[in-house]
Amino acid sequence: MSLPTLTEIRDAIRSRKICSREWVDRALNRIQTLEPKLHALVSYDGDRAMEQAEIIDEKIARGQPVGELAGTPILIKDNLCTSWGRTTCSSRILEQFAAPYDACVVEKLESAGAVILGKTNLDEFAMGSSTENSAFGPTRNPWHLDRSPGGSSGGSATVVAADVVAASLGSDTGGSIRQPASFCGVVGLKPTYGRVSRYGLVAYGSSLDQIGPFARNVRDAALLLGVIAGKDPRDSTSVDQPVPDYVAALDAPLNGVRIGLAEEYFGEGLDPEVRKIVERALDAYRSAGAAIVPVHLQHMKYAIAAYYVIVTAEASSNLARYDGVHYGYRTPNPKDYVDMYCTSRQEGFGPEVRRRIMLGTYVLSSGYYDAYYLKAAKVRTLIKHDFEKAFEQVDVIACPTSPTPPIRIGERINDPLAMYLLDVYTVSANLAGIPGLSLPCGFTEAGLPVGLQLMGPHFGEDRLLRIAHEYQSRTDWHTRRPAIAEV
Numbered sequence: 306m307s308l309p310t311l312t313e314i315r316d317a318i319r320s321r322k323i324c325s326r327e328w329v330d331r332a333l334n335r336i337q338t339l340e341p342k343l344h345a346l347v348s349y350d351g352d353r354a355m356e357q358a359e360i361i362d363e364k365i366a367r368g369q370p371v372g373e374l375a376g377t378p379i380l381i382k383d384n385l386c387t388s389w390g391r392t393t394c395s396s397r398i399l400e401q402f403a404a405p406y407d408a409c410v411v412e413k414l415e416s417a418g419a420v421i422l423g424k425t426n427l428d429e430f431a432m433g434s435s436t437e438n439s440a441f442g443p444t445r446n447p448w449h450l451d452r453s454p455g456g457s458s459g460g461s462a463t464v465v466a467a468d469v470v471a472a473s474l475g476s477d478t479g480g481s482i483r484q485p486a487s488f489c490g491v492v493g494l495k496p497t498y499g500r501v502s503r504y505g506l507v508a509y510g511s512s513l514d515q516i517g518p519f520a521r522n523v524r525d526a527a528l529l530l531g532v533i534a535g536k537d538p539r540d541s542t543s544v545d546q547p548v549p550d551y552v553a554a555l556d557a558p559l560n561g562v563r564i565g566l567a568e569e570y571f572g573e574g575l576d577p578e579v580r581k582i583v584e585r586a587l588d589a590y591r592s593a594g595a596a597i598v599p600v601h602l603q604h605m606k607y608a609i610a611a612y613y614v615i616v617t618a619e620a621s622s623n624l625a626r627y628d629g630v631h632y633g634y635r636t637p638n639p640k641d642y643v644d645m646y647c648t649s650r651q652e653g654f655g656p657e658v659r660r661r662i663m664l665g666t667y668v669l670s671s672g673y674y675d676a677y678y679l680k681a682a683k684v685r686t687l688i689k690h691d692f693e694k695a696f697e698q699v700d701v702i703a704c705p706t707s708p709t710p711p712i713r714i715g716e717r718i719n720d721p722l723a724m725y726l727l728d729v730y731t732v733s734a735n736l737a738g739i740p741g742l743s744l745p746c747g748f749t750e751a752g753l754p755v756g757l758q759l760m761g762p763h764f765g766e767d768r769l770l771r772i773a774h775e776y777q778s779r780t781d782w783h784t785r786r787p788a789i790a791e792v
């Protein structure tokens with residue numbers, strides 16, 4: 306039996322077939338059953354959630370409007386600020402941090418009637434591709450508990466795949482929504498840079514970060530995007546562009562779709578099983594009448610190098626604020642004030658975060674800035690131009706989301722470069738600022754999910770979702786669930 310979607314739960318609550326409290330209670334029970342196995346959450350507040358659900362139920366009983374998400378339970382990544390509970394970024398340095406305000410997306414979710422249950426696990430400060438960099442321990446892949454759910458939004462992908470909730474939010478700086486969506490067999494969307502306000506998202510790489518939805522199907526992702534998108538005066542990089550009705554766009558007629566295929570995304574390092582599965586997905590589009598058009602993205606081979614220069618540079622300056630003085634962890638017995646700064650940061654940050662701060666500080670340092678940061682910024686512009694040229698010919702570009710199926714926990718944690726290579730197909734969308742979506746397109750022999758990535762032009766989410774929806778109306782990969790979702 307396929308699991309109820311966000312849209313179905315919302316409709317059932319609105320039409321009083323079920324009440325919000327029942328669904329919130331169900332989700333809380335699922336958390337209790339599954340958390341010991343999955344460790345997908347950092348924190349949750351069942352009492353607050355039940356109170357919120359009760360308010361929605363009362364409104365419905367009185368016939369008052371309750372918004373697009375009326376009473377549906379949702380989980381969000383723990384790098385999104387909430388004025389209640391803690392916002393830890395899965396870091397020791399913020400373990401006790403209580404944010405003084407709600408992120409813009411939190412306000413939007415709640416005013417649309419969503420009930421936020423709690424916060425999901427991530428790689429510390431969203432730096433990683435496996436959720437193993439969490440200071441609170443790794444999350445496990447619901448399809449195979451020895452595997453990683455991907456990262457950095459591993460917790461948000463896991464809770465959707467394991468049917469704790471129908472949808473969640475994550476953030477994506479270099480693939481952190483799409484890659485875990487691929488590893489967990491769910492849909493994940495990174496919107497265009499500027500589509501969703503970053504106000505209240507703890508900054509990692511500010512010129513790359515975007516917040517986006519996880520869901521089990523494209524329709525639910527479209528619903529959620531419509532709720533969180535839009536200009537926000539508190540984020541000057543959010544763009545004042547009308548928010549289309551993404552759900553209505555799914556039913557628009559689809560004629561003459563052109564899907565770009567870049568050989569740069571099918572080269573060395575691609576797992577042969579993943580390649581076969583993705584090629585089969587492209588065949589499905591072909592037989593649906595889409596034209597598959599070769600495109601050339603000649604600077605793609607520099608994407609990973611450029612990304613890791615730019616993102617570490619931005620991270621090193623964004624993380625300067627955690628100094629043991631303003632807020633966050635402070636070492637208990639420093640020798641003097643210099644020791645206080647150094648030891649607080651040494652003890653508060655994990656090894657991967659420290660590595661990135663060092664790398665970022667190095668590429669920005671005088672004498673090296675031109676050779677590294679400036680050069681990477683130029684490569685970024687070339688990559689953006691490659692996409693602009695390609696999108697003159699095609700509607701979307703298709704490729705694998707990840708070069709491999711879900712990796713084993715522990716497999717790459719001691720080899721940072723091998724870990725960075727997991728992002729080889731996702732970082733270019735962030736560098737160019739374009740939207741990207743991952744959707745389930747099959748399983749390996751070992752029963753592990755594989756994702757198809759579709760990327761579109763700036764603010765082309767409606768068409769991107771439409772084309773992704775077409776695939777889901779012809780296939781049923783997205784309805785498969787891990788055994789753990791049946792318990």
Ligand code: GLN
Nearest residue numbers: 431432433478479480481
């Ligand atoms: N894995 C990439 C990194 O570690 C992307 C992370 C993300 O998108 N937040 O930087």
